[in-house]
Amino acid sequence: MSVADCRSVDYCLSGEPVRLPASGHSPGTAHRSPSETADAGRVHSLGVLAYKTGKGKSVNLRLIIHRILEDYALPFHGDHGVSHWARVLENGRRLTEQTGANLTVVSLFALFHDSRRINECTDHDHGRRGADFAAEQRGHEFDISDHEFKLLYRACEGHTHERTHEDITIQTCWDSDRLDLGRVGITPHPSKLCTEVAKTKEMIQWADARASFSVVPEFVLDDWGIEIPKQRIW
Numbered sequence: 526m527s528v529a530d531c532r533s534v535d536y537c538l539s540g541e542p543v544r545l546p547a548s549g550h551s552p553g554t555a556h557r558s559p560s561e562t563a564d565a566g567r568v569h570s571l572g573v574l575a576y577k578t579g580k581g582k583s584v585n586l587r588l589i590i591h592r593i594l595e596d597y598a599l600p601f602h603g604d605h606g607v608s609h610w611a612r613v614l615e616n617g618r619r620l621t622e623q624t625g626a627n628l629t630v631v632s633l634f635a636l637f638h639d640s641r642r643i644n645e646c647t648d649h650d651h652g653r654r655g656a657d658f659a660a661e662q663r664g665h666e667f668d669i670s671d672h673e674f675k676l677l678y679r680a681c682e683g684h685t686h687e688r689t690h691e692d693i694t695i696q697t698c699w700d701s702d703r704l705d706l707g708r709v710g711i712t713p714h715p716s717k718l719c720t721e722v723a724k725t726k727e728m729i730q731w732a733d734a735r736a737s738f739s740v741v742p743e744f745v746l747d748d749w750g751i752e753i754p755k756q757r758i759w
């Protein structure tokens with residue numbers, strides 16, 4: 526693993542979360558414009574989502590993912606590892622543009638939901654462990670409101686064994702994960718998805734193509750400083 530010293534970089538930005546292009550990434554193609562990569566001299570990028578909320582709370586995905594990887598039990602390039610989390614993050618942000626879900630919760634879900642897996646197959650309790658790990662890191666690696674954390678915990682805890690939920694943010698979290706099933710040869714089916722936007726043919730095809738080809742978003746290397754081996758280990 527090639528991991529830069531993320532703690533030497535100040536990504537604690539102020540203002541609104543990063544505005545994403547509607548179309549997301551295409552494999553191997555950079556989509557950043559100057560307005561997406563810089564805001565009044567600050568670093569903004571698709572993979573960082575580092576900002577302080579109006580209440581002074583902050584989220585820095587780069588710091589969080591490096592904390593997760595410090596004692597992640599599985600290969601970081603495995604089926605439930607970094608590239609999956611990155612695609613779930615992209616799926617979630619794309620869905621959020623239309624569902625109106627809480628982007629901070631959706632982004633944190635992408636990183637934490639599989640963070641405490643102990644195997645790549647059946648691991649019934651990994652959602653709750655991921656939720657508990659997020660609880661441990663809250664106040665250290667990130668800070669969000671009580672309401673946001675309640676949503677994050679429920680989303681992580683129930684993401685594998687619950688069909689849907691009344692809350693749109695939790696629905697968006699679960700859809701963002703399920704849309705990446707193509708990485709293990711499963712095409713997402715609308716009946717297993719929660720939000721109307723996730724059920725659309727366009728969304729399923731977009732996400733499934735990226736999952737099926739194990740696309741690694743460019744921000745994984747560029748912003749997170751993590752190099753995924755080109756030759757995947759199966």
Ligand SMILES: [Fe+2]
Binds near residue numbers: 605609638639702
């Ligand atoms: Fe997942």
